[in-house]
Amino acid sequence: MTVQEIIGRARSEGRGLLTEVEAKELLKKADISVVDTRLAASRDEAISVSEKLGFPVVLKIASSDVVHKSDAGGVKLNLETAEQVGQAYDDIMAAIKKAYPQAKIQGVSVQKMARPGVEVIIGMSKDAQFGPVLMFGLGGVLVEILKDVSFRIVPLVKRDAAEMIRDIKGYPLLEGYRGSEPVDVANLENMILKVSDFVEKNPEVKELDLNPIFAYKDGAIAVDARVVLEDAA
Ligand code: ADP
Numbered sequence: 001m002t003v004q005e006i007i008g009r010a011r012s013e014g015r016g017l018l019t020e021v022e023a024k025e026l027l028k029k030a031d032i033s034v035v036d037t038r039l040a041a042s043r044d045e046a047i048s049v050s051e052k053l054g055f056p057v058v059l060k061i062a063s064s065d066v067v068h069k070s071d072a073g074g075v076k077l078n079l080e081t082a083e084q085v086g087q088a089y090d091d092i093m094a095a096i097k098k099a100y101p102q103a104k105i106q107g108v109s110v111q112k113m114a115r116p117g118v119e120v121i122i123g124m125s126k127d128a129q130f131g132p133v134l135m136f137g138l139g140g141v142l143v144e145i146l147k148d149v150s151f152r153i154v155p156l157v158k159r160d161a162a163e164m165i166r167d168i169k170g171y172p173l174l175e176g177y178r179g180s181e182p183v184d185v186a187n188l189e190n191m192i193l194k195v196s197d198f199v200e201k202n203p204e205v206k207e208l209d210l211n212p213i214f215a216y217k218d219g220a221i222a223v224d225a226r227v228v229l230e231d232a233a
Pocket residue numbers: 035058060067068069070071075077111112113114115211212223224225
């Protein structure tokens with residue numbers, strides 16, 4: 001499906017929030033690196049997709065009504081066997097039915113467990129005055145509690161991307177801190193530029209979050225993606 005088809009289908013179904021699978025599909029088309037992620041509509045399908053992808057895998061609730069998947073018990077990491085996948089599927093469905101009794105559920109997303117990296121975030125929101133603005137920060141508590149983030153207005157040029165990464169207080173963590181390996185900052189700069197490009201070309205996108213991205217010494221990959229659409233005109 002094309003970007004327009006994915007957006008069109010969500011709108012025709014009255015969904016302003018794309019599923020993780022759809023969001024990652026859009027980003028992949030923009031050449032942004034994301035963990036290969038499939039939708040499974042049933043317990044059996046979750047198991048067969050896991051076997052195809054290869055263990056260990058991650059299962060997540062796939063529903064446009066669930067924004068914060070892990071808060072609701074909708075994320076199960078590091079599943080190593082078919083039995084564990086089946087159990088995780090049952091646990092996720094039970095947790096979501098409890099937390100969101102009204103939620104329309106498409107199934108679960110199935111993806112490979114990514115190797116650990118330094119967690120970073122790229123986000124986009126729209127400012128009334130400046131239009132689309134990109135945010136960069138380090139993942140987890142550094143963003144949530146310390147608000148250690150930087151912003152630049154879309155469209156960004158290479159220099160903006162380089163500066164916004166170096167602007168955050170946590171930048172030394174990316175350079176390699178006390179023996180930890182430095183991450184591939186050039187790759188993150190490129191990813192920021194690709195997101196800027198994507199946002200510029202797709203004004204129907206109202207909000208975007210790649211949270212988290214795992215940054216490595218050789219590249220980076222988004223393991224979660226959230227896309228919110230503008231109201232259809
Ligand atoms: P949400 O943000 O909706 O709660 P996420 O998809 O971000 O759900 O998953 C929660 C956490 O699980 C992530 O912050 C990340 O640390 C971990 N995680 C998610 N997907 C993967 C994956 N494919 N491989 C490894 N860890 C993952």
